[in-house]
Amino acid sequence: MTVRPAALVVAPGRGSYGKDELGSLARAGVDLSAYDAIRAAAGKPSLTDLDGADRFSPGVHLAGENAAPLIYAASMADLAAIDRDRIDVVAVTGNSMGWYTALAAAGAVSVEQGFRVADAMGVNSGRHGPGGQLVLGLGDEDWRPVPGLRDVVLALADQTGMAISIDLGGTLVLAGGEDAVKAFAAASPVPTTRLAGHGPFHTALMADSSAAAMAQLPADGFGNPAVPLIDGTGRVWQRWASPAEALWRYTFEAQILTTYDFARAVQVAVREFAPDQIILLGPGDGLGGAIAQALIGIGWLGIASKADFAARQKAAPFLISMARPDQRKLVTR
Template sequence: MSRQTALVVCPGRGSYGKAELGSLARADLSAYDAIRTAAGKPTLTALDSAERFSPSIHLAGENAAPLIYAASMADMAAIDRDRFDVVAVTGNSMGWYTALAAAGAVERLDGFRIADAMGVNSGRHGAGGQLIASTLDGEWRAVPGLRARLLRLAADTGLAVSIDLGGTLVLAGDDAALKAFASAAPVDTVRLAGNGPFHTALMHASSTAALATLPADWFGNPDVPMIDGRGHIWRRWASGREALWRYTFAHQILEAYDFALAIRVALREFAPDRIILLGPGDQLGGAIGQILVGMGWLGMTDKAGFAARQADDPFLLAMGRADQRNLVTK
């Protein structure tokens, strides 16, 4: 039987939660732990094997980012390459750092050093944070006019799009703007606890620190194409080291991350047989499903249609789910 083509998606912040505690027991963390020990930080083994999940510890950027990276890369290594030909890689927000290593644009340990450093750098920002607002109805269909209305309100209150998940907008700005938007929004909003104003100009200090400390010579051409948060494709043998480094630590930090566009470009350009969502967790699966429904991909036009396809012949394989993981690994 011939191999199926696959788009690999790397998740970002929020994917390692209480349910994922202990999930790294099957991974070799020794090299990562050595890097953390040398820097005087708690090892991933200690964090993942803790008796209980602590939001103040496990969700802190300096710990969450390396935990997510390690889990995603362990899943990347577990994909059965006799069954799947990975034709492209993308990621959501912090998942871009994992995507760099998963696609071979940086070495595995350098990728970890990037994720580890950016977990700390993500705390360097101006006052503010993020909130989320849905633009869809209960069946994942766009509510007419709602997206445009929310974007107008965001502009009026001083918020900017941080991440576009397709059916959900992640908006960011200072605290006053967040409160003004939430009080006037025509839909319920949720403030993301502990998150900074990611992917906005308020992250300038984070970008400056990254450019000053994380070297361009860690970067190179990817082994497989990568799709970034602008929908741009970084191709093998055609990706300049300096340009990729600068995108990663300047534009990617300071400008909106359009995850929905990245998925749409990947599907239209590479037409994969499957999407493989790496762990930890499967929280990004709903957002991907909404993007597929928005595109009408493979005839999926609402939530029920997506669920029926997933039950019969899943197009999206989330490795954070035991049933779907078994369809991906040896």
């Protein structure tokens, strides 16, 4: 009897469907009819038309109401392409908006309900007070933490009214009101980049988004995951032992209003389930560096630097990015 390698599946978040991904759903022959019907009923442009556009338009394709469903459809298509006869998916997690994909990937919601959640939250994510996000690095060129830098950054964030939106380990995404964003950027000890079109996600300023989600998306659409699910606090939602209402409440309260600690989610997942590989769903593979830095943060498999990670990937890839054809073939039929 052949033992299947155990895999942790990771779903990417907002920003992963970019110019290079335009047309990728059509090229892969993804059946979008069910998703298009849901969009049509709500008077929204179809994913077929969005993906099939002549050119990539940041104002259209990066807008939350279109980006979220495009990303969800691409990620779920990749999930379906994994050869389960060869791969044993033992746990699932995601980054930020990727949590909605992870819910469906783990079986806590149906595929269509997961799309409804992602589609609705693409709109609801625009309901917030004024503000935005800044991204900055905490590591050196070899992805190792710069001693003391995190403490300095967090002290400044506290002084200026910013909060950690997403913790990617070697990279932080901070969020806050407009004045806080400007004050932090002006005084930051390291370069910052403002994420265009992004609100103060994963902070209390998203209260209107949370309220809208809870009113629009009832708990009866949720159930127990069939595969363990790791959330943005590092909590493991075990299969057949996770109250549906609690999972629903986390999704539309804490997940929206508090820090999404993606690095911790990855670290908990590898420690708890010891996967033989991590499979990063598409679209894109921009999350690969963050996953590597999360592994470096705990020295997983002896990986202590970017060089260590690169050497491991060359010898026998631990991180499989489905957006890379040479790696994709390792886990698909």
